[in-house]
Each structure stands twice: as structure tokens, then as C-alpha cells.
Amino acid sequence: MASEAPAAEVGAEVEAKPGALLEVASRAQFEELLRLRARSLIVIHFWAPWAPQCTQMNDVMVELAKEHPQVAFVKLEAEAVPEVSEKYEISSVPTFLFFKNMQKVDRLDGAHAPELTRKVECHVSSRVPSRPPGCTKDEFNLRLKKLTNAAPCMLFMKGSPQQPRCGFSKQMVEILNKHNIQFSSFDIFSDEDVRQGLKIYSNWPTFPQLYVSGELIGGLDIVKELAASNELETICPKAPKLEERLKVLINKASVMLFMKGSKQMAKCGFSRQILEILNETGIDFETFDILEDEEVRQGLKAYSNWPTYPQLYVKGELVGGLDIVKELKENGELLPLLRGEA
Structure with missing residues (x-):
């Protein structure tokens, strides 16, 4: 399991980020949480810092919070908030209570990670599905x-x-x-x-x-x-062999740029510079983000015998990287090449 993420206080951050636990430290915070998150499923872990099994279950809660960002996962130190613990008859730790619409709907006693996961999935799956407003x-x-x-x-x-x-x-x-x-x-x-x-x-x-x-x-x-x-x-349909796939990709458009990022947002300085040069030409071109596909990223290096990115292709033929494109621009050869006149 991942190490436990810092807990967010209820008053400071009611909508915890995925992977974060809310932390309740008083009866007032507990009641505020039930009110503010009334429409959500709330899972509260009654725990104690001296119990190693509680620490382990907090790690489980962190993982569940990543998988179910719409659920509020909360830890409450049982002995520090005795009014709440007594009200819900918490006699041992760890104990988990499930709340919906400010009402307790389920309970789990003990450090049973698979059962906790099953119960969360069960309650999440039972939610009535919604439709966007105005959509039949x-x-x-x-x-x-x-x-x-x-x-x-x-x-x-x-x-x-x-x-x-x-x-x-x-x-x-x-x-x-x-x-x-x-x-x-x-x-x-x-x-x-x-x-x-x-x-x-x-x-x-x-x-x-x-x-x-x-x-x-x-x-x-x-x-x-x-x-x-x-x-x-x-x-299921099988993926084409890598070489066939690369041939299709480099011929996807007359001018194809394999880069880090996209037309809208380059993710390295070399890719940004070559984008600026191509945009100045006014020629239409397509891009492929090699950071999104490791197979293409590594395979294209061997296929083209060119070890770095970006890589520019015109009509399926490799032109080169940033330095070559710069040189072609300075010599006045880039625009005719992109137009297919070279």
C-alpha cells in the first residue's frame, strides 16, 4: 500500500483531493461533515495512533480514496472525540461507519481490507445513475x-x-x-x-x-x-505489428511531426521551437505526442535510425530534427519541401 497521505481538516477542505483523507477532530466537525457531504457516501475510520492495524487501514483508505474520488474518506481518533464514539458504540479500533444523507447505513468492525473494499464498491454501485440536465x-x-x-x-x-x-x-x-x-x-x-x-x-x-x-x-x-x-x-481485434503501425502513422498526413506534447502545448523546448517554425510557414501539419505511447517513442527511433525527438516527416520520409529544420529554413528550402516542391 502507498504511505498515508496527509489528512485534510474538514473546515479547511471539505472536498478532499483523490488520495487524501479528511480528518475530524471534534464533534462539531463531525456534524459539519455529515451536513456538508450529505449527498455523498461518507466512510469514517474510528482509529487510534497506538494501533498498528489502524495505520495499515489508513493506507487502505488512501488507496480507496484514489479509486473513489466521489466518496468522502475520513479518519476520526476514537479516544479524542469520545462523544461521537460513545454515540455510535465504538468499543474497539479499527471500526468503520458508513453514512448517507446524514444517516448511518453500514458498519465494519476490525482490520478487514477486502471487506472494506467490497462494502465501498457495493454502496457506490447502488447509487441511482444521473443524466445531464435536459437530456432525455x-x-x-x-x-x-x-x-x-x-x-x-x-x-x-x-x-x-x-x-x-x-x-x-x-x-x-x-x-x-x-x-x-x-x-x-x-x-x-x-x-x-x-x-x-x-x-x-x-x-x-x-x-x-x-x-x-x-x-x-x-x-x-x-x-x-x-x-x-x-x-x-x-x-478482440489485434494491434498491427509495430512496423506496420509506424508506416501508417508517418503517412497519416503529408507533414507529420513526432514531438513531446501537441500543437496546443509542447512539453520540451526543442518541440516548442520546431512548432514555432512550422506555424510560421502556414502549412498544415499533424502531430503525434510520443509521451503518450512508449511503443511508438522507442520503435520510431530504430525505424528511422534517428535517436532523438522531435522528428519531422514529409510524405512519409524523414526530414530530420530541429537542427536540420532550422538549417532548411535559413537556406530557404523548408517551405518548398513542405509544399512537396523539393
């Missing part, structure tokens, strides 16, 4: 249908393939990559309406969820079974 049920379902069909293989996950935000999503990405499955993804943390609505649309209460041709395949357990039985590769 049919319109919302049409949006979900389009999302599940956005690519031949679509993974709805917590985070991105580069930065999964839960263990289940990380395992799913690893399996798909191991089997060379070509897939696109959607971060359910980026849209709460999609996150909740997809559970009803697919009749599947948890994430990640994998879709092929718009049809639900299932979650991690099912994908594991398909992989073990060698059925996964027959169901």
Missing part, C-alpha cells in the same frame, strides 16, 4: 451507445492506459497489452454521468468494462478467463 433517457442511451462503439474494442476504466487509477484497471490494461489487443479507452472519472449511467445501460455494476463492437464482454474476471482459454485474441 433515449438521448443519454444514444450517447452511451456511441461511446461503446467509438472503437472496435473499447475499455471503460479508472484512469488511462498510461496511468490506471485502480488495481483492476491496471490488470486489465496489462492483459490487453500482453495479448497485443488494439483498444481505445474512456476514463470514467472524467464523466460521472457516464460512470453511473453505463452501469444501468450494460447491467454491469463495476469497472473496468470491456466492449467489442459495442457489445459488453465483461469485467476483469471474464477477460482473465478468456485470456486463459486463448479466446481473447479471437474476440
Whole structure:
């Protein structure tokens, strides 16, 4: 488990950042929390600093806070706030209480990380899904249908393939990559309406969820079974070989720039400089962010026999990096080359 993140005081930061725990230090703060977060699920850990199992469970709470940013995860030192502990009959630590709409709805006694995780998932999944204001049920379902069909293989996950935000999503990405499955993804943390609505649309209460041709395949357990039985590769589209993929990418546009960042935001000084030069020419060009795809980042170096970035291609042929582009500009050769006149 990750080490425990600093706890935020309720009065200072009611909406804790993902991975942070709120901390209640008085009865007044406890009651304020229930009132301010009445519409959210609140999980309160009654703990003691002298109990090592409590420290371990605080680490578990940090991980759960990362996976469920819409849930308030709180720690309350049981002996420091006796009025609250007595009211809810806290006789040992660790003890966990679950609150919704200012009412206690569940309880867990003891340091049982799997059971705590299960209970949180259960309460989160039971939430009634919402729709954006002014959006009818049919319109919302049409949006979900389009999302599940956005690519031949679509993974709805917590985070991105580069930065999964839960263990289940990380395992799913690893399996798909191991089997060379070509897939696109959607971060359910980026849209709460999609996150909740997809559970009803697919009749599947948890994430990640994998879709092929718009049809639900299932979650991690099912994908594991398909992989073990060698059925996964027959169901999911396989990614093209790297060399074929690189050929497609460098020919995606007449002028292609492989860089760190994008047209809108370069992420290194060399990429920023070459963007400025290309923008001055007025020639249309496309970019590919090599920081988003490690396979392309490393593979293109060998394919082009060019060890650094940025790399500029015109009609599928490597022109070079920043120094060569600068030289071409100074010699008046860059614009004719980009136009295909050279």
C-alpha cells in the first residue's frame, strides 16, 4: 500500500483531493461533515495512533480514496472525540461507519481490507445513475451507445492506459497489452454521468468494462478467463505489428511531426521551437505526442535510425530534427519541401 497521505481538516477542505483523507477532530466537525457531504457516501475510520492495524487501514483508505474520488474518506481518533464514539458504540479500533444523507447505513468492525473494499464498491454501485440536465433517457442511451462503439474494442476504466487509477484497471490494461489487443479507452472519472449511467445501460455494476463492437464482454474476471482459454485474441481485434503501425502513422498526413506534447502545448523546448517554425510557414501539419505511447517513442527511433525527438516527416520520409529544420529554413528550402516542391 502507498504511505498515508496527509489528512485534510474538514473546515479547511471539505472536498478532499483523490488520495487524501479528511480528518475530524471534534464533534462539531463531525456534524459539519455529515451536513456538508450529505449527498455523498461518507466512510469514517474510528482509529487510534497506538494501533498498528489502524495505520495499515489508513493506507487502505488512501488507496480507496484514489479509486473513489466521489466518496468522502475520513479518519476520526476514537479516544479524542469520545462523544461521537460513545454515540455510535465504538468499543474497539479499527471500526468503520458508513453514512448517507446524514444517516448511518453500514458498519465494519476490525482490520478487514477486502471487506472494506467490497462494502465501498457495493454502496457506490447502488447509487441511482444521473443524466445531464435536459437530456432525455433515449438521448443519454444514444450517447452511451456511441461511446461503446467509438472503437472496435473499447475499455471503460479508472484512469488511462498510461496511468490506471485502480488495481483492476491496471490488470486489465496489462492483459490487453500482453495479448497485443488494439483498444481505445474512456476514463470514467472524467464523466460521472457516464460512470453511473453505463452501469444501468450494460447491467454491469463495476469497472473496468470491456466492449467489442459495442457489445459488453465483461469485467476483469471474464477477460482473465478468456485470456486463459486463448479466446481473447479471437474476440478482440489485434494491434498491427509495430512496423506496420509506424508506416501508417508517418503517412497519416503529408507533414507529420513526432514531438513531446501537441500543437496546443509542447512539453520540451526543442518541440516548442520546431512548432514555432512550422506555424510560421502556414502549412498544415499533424502531430503525434510520443509521451503518450512508449511503443511508438522507442520503435520510431530504430525505424528511422534517428535517436532523438522531435522528428519531422514529409510524405512519409524523414526530414530530420530541429537542427536540420532550422538549417532548411535559413537556406530557404523548408517551405518548398513542405509544399512537396523539393
